[in-house]
Amino acid sequence: MLDSRFFSYKDTVLSCEGVALDALAAEYSTPLFVVSRNALVEQYRAFEEAFSSLSHFTCYSVKANFNIHVIKALSDQGCGCDVNSGGELFRALKAGVDPQKIIMAGVGKSDQDIEYALQSGIFMLKAESLSELRHIEAVARRLGVTASVGVRINPNVTAETHPYITTGDSKEKFGIDEGSLDEMFDLFKSMKHVNFMCLDMHIGSQIFDTEFYHAATEKLLDVLDAARAKGFSIDYLDIGGGFPVTYEPQKPATPIEQFASVLIPVLKKTGTTIIFEPGRFIAANSGVMVTKVLYRKRNHIGKEFVIVDAGMTELIRPALYQSYHEIIGVKQQEATIVADVVGPVCESGDFFARGRTIDAVGEGEYLAILSAGAYGAVMSNNYNGRLRPAEVMVDNGRTSLIRKRDTFEQLIENEV
Incomplete structure (x- = not known):
C-alpha cells in the first residue's frame, strides 16, 4: 500500500x-x-514510539530485506538485527552493526554458524532444540567462551494466517515444546559454557488479531515463572515479530499502537527487557x-x-x-x-x-x-x-x- x-x-x-x-x-x-530510505526510518520510528514506555530492544529481522544499505539505514537509527544464518550475520557486520546488537535465530544452525556467531561476539544465540543446546555448549567449550543463549519456546498457538507463515503451532518445526521444559532446565544446570538469559517466541507473520499475541505471551510468562522457580535469572523476553502491514487497501492492518496497548501492561510486570523482531513491518x-x-x-x-x-x-x-x-x-x-x-x-x-x-x-x-x-x-x-x-x-x-x-x-x- x-x-x-x-x-x-x-x-x-x-x-x-x-x-x-x-x-x-x-x-x-x-x-x-x-x-x-525515509519510509524505512519512519516505520522504525513509529514502532519505537508505540512501545516507548516499555524497556525494550528492537532487532530488525534482516530476512525481510538483507541489503546492507537497508540494514545500515536502520542501524544508524539505533536498531539492532535479528539474523538467521552465518550469511545474514556477515551482512549485518558488513553494514556496521554492533555485534552486541545482533541476535541469531534459526531452527537449523550449523556448528559453523554457531562458531562464527560466538567469535563475532554477538549478543545472543537462540536455541530451538535440546540437541542444538548441546552443540552450542560443545562449540563454546572448544572456543573457551561462554555462550549467551535464549530459548525459543513453541507456545502452541495457531494464529490465523497463511499456513506457510505460522510458526507457533506444535505441528511446526520451530522451538522447544512445552513438554520438554523440565529436561531443558536440567540440561542448562549441567552446562558450564552457556548462560541462559532469555525466553523467546514467534507465532508467525501477518497476525492481525492482538489476542493471538496476548495468548502466546501469557504462555511465555508461564515458562518464565517456571524458569525462575528453578533458580534461573531471566533478564530478557523476546516476543518475536509478525506485526501486520497493509497489502490490500480493503484489508487495513491492525495499528501497531493497538498491539502496544495490549502487550505493554502484560510485559511491564515481568521485570525484563523485551526484544522485538519486526521485519516485514518495517520493510x-x-x-x-x-x-x-x-x-x-x-x-x-x-x-x-x-x-x-x-x-x-x-x-x-x-x-x-x-x-x-x-x-x-x-x-x-x-x-x-x-x-x-x-x-x-x-x-x-x-x-x-x-x-x-x-x-x-x-x-x-x-x-x-x-x-x-x-x-x-x-x-x-x-x-x-x-x-x-x-x-x-x-x-x-x-x-x-x-x-x-x-x-x-x-x-x-x-x-x-
Missing part, C-alpha cells in the same frame, strides 16, 4: 521521494526494486518493484493477459503464498482493464494477479507492484537463467544504486 509521504503521483507519474519511477526504470532498466511498504509491460494479448475466450518482464523469480510471494500485491500504473491512466498480470517464467504459477482490474497500460509502459520491500529482492533467484534485478535507494531526492543487476557471467562463475 502506498504511503503518500514517500510514494505519490507527481505530474501524473508515480514518484519515490520526488524521483519519477519511469526515469529510474529508464536509467537502471527493469525489473527494478526501489526503496525509500514491506518501503519499497516497490517497477516492471515493464512486454506484451498484451487476448485469447479466444476473451481473457486478457498483461505480460511483464518481472516474474516469480523477482517476487515469489503471489506464487508461493497466494499473496496480494496492489498493482498500479507508473503513469496515471484514465481507463482500466480486467486482466491477469503474468511474468515470463516457464511456470503457470508465474503471476502477480488473476482477473484483476488494473490501469490500462500499453506495451512498453511500466507497472509498479507495491509493498515489495519485504520478501521481494531477498527471495529473488536465477531460475530460468534469470538475472536478479538491480536495487535502488532514494533518500530525499538522492538516488543510489545499492545492488547491481546480475550479469550472464555471474550465472556460471561458481561452476567448475
Whole structure:
C-alpha cells in the first residue's frame, strides 16, 4: 500500500521521494526494486514510539530485506538485527552493526554458524532444540567462551494466517515444546559454557488479531515463572515479530499502537527487557518493484493477459503464498482493464494477479507492484537463467544504486 509521504503521483507519474519511477526504470532498466530510505526510518520510528514506555530492544529481522544499505539505514537509527544464518550475520557486520546488537535465530544452525556467531561476539544465540543446546555448549567449550543463549519456546498457538507463515503451532518445526521444559532446565544446570538469559517466541507473520499475541505471551510468562522457580535469572523476553502491514487497501492492518496497548501492561510486570523482531513491518511498504509491460494479448475466450518482464523469480510471494500485491500504473491512466498480470517464467504459477482490474497500460509502459520491500529482492533467484534485478535507494531526492543487476557471467562463475 502506498504511503503518500514517500510514494505519490507527481505530474501524473508515480514518484519515490520526488524521483519519477519511469526515469529510474529508464536509467537502471527493469525489473527494478526501489526503496525509500525515509519510509524505512519512519516505520522504525513509529514502532519505537508505540512501545516507548516499555524497556525494550528492537532487532530488525534482516530476512525481510538483507541489503546492507537497508540494514545500515536502520542501524544508524539505533536498531539492532535479528539474523538467521552465518550469511545474514556477515551482512549485518558488513553494514556496521554492533555485534552486541545482533541476535541469531534459526531452527537449523550449523556448528559453523554457531562458531562464527560466538567469535563475532554477538549478543545472543537462540536455541530451538535440546540437541542444538548441546552443540552450542560443545562449540563454546572448544572456543573457551561462554555462550549467551535464549530459548525459543513453541507456545502452541495457531494464529490465523497463511499456513506457510505460522510458526507457533506444535505441528511446526520451530522451538522447544512445552513438554520438554523440565529436561531443558536440567540440561542448562549441567552446562558450564552457556548462560541462559532469555525466553523467546514467534507465532508467525501477518497476525492481525492482538489476542493471538496476548495468548502466546501469557504462555511465555508461564515458562518464565517456571524458569525462575528453578533458580534461573531471566533478564530478557523476546516476543518475536509478525506485526501486520497493509497489502490490500480493503484489508487495513491492525495499528501497531493497538498491539502496544495490549502487550505493554502484560510485559511491564515481568521485570525484563523485551526484544522485538519486526521485519516485514518495517520493510514491506518501503519499497516497490517497477516492471515493464512486454506484451498484451487476448485469447479466444476473451481473457486478457498483461505480460511483464518481472516474474516469480523477482517476487515469489503471489506464487508461493497466494499473496496480494496492489498493482498500479507508473503513469496515471484514465481507463482500466480486467486482466491477469503474468511474468515470463516457464511456470503457470508465474503471476502477480488473476482477473484483476488494473490501469490500462500499453506495451512498453511500466507497472509498479507495491509493498515489495519485504520478501521481494531477498527471495529473488536465477531460475530460468534469470538475472536478479538491480536495487535502488532514494533518500530525499538522492538516488543510489545499492545492488547491481546480475550479469550472464555471474550465472556460471561458481561452476567448475
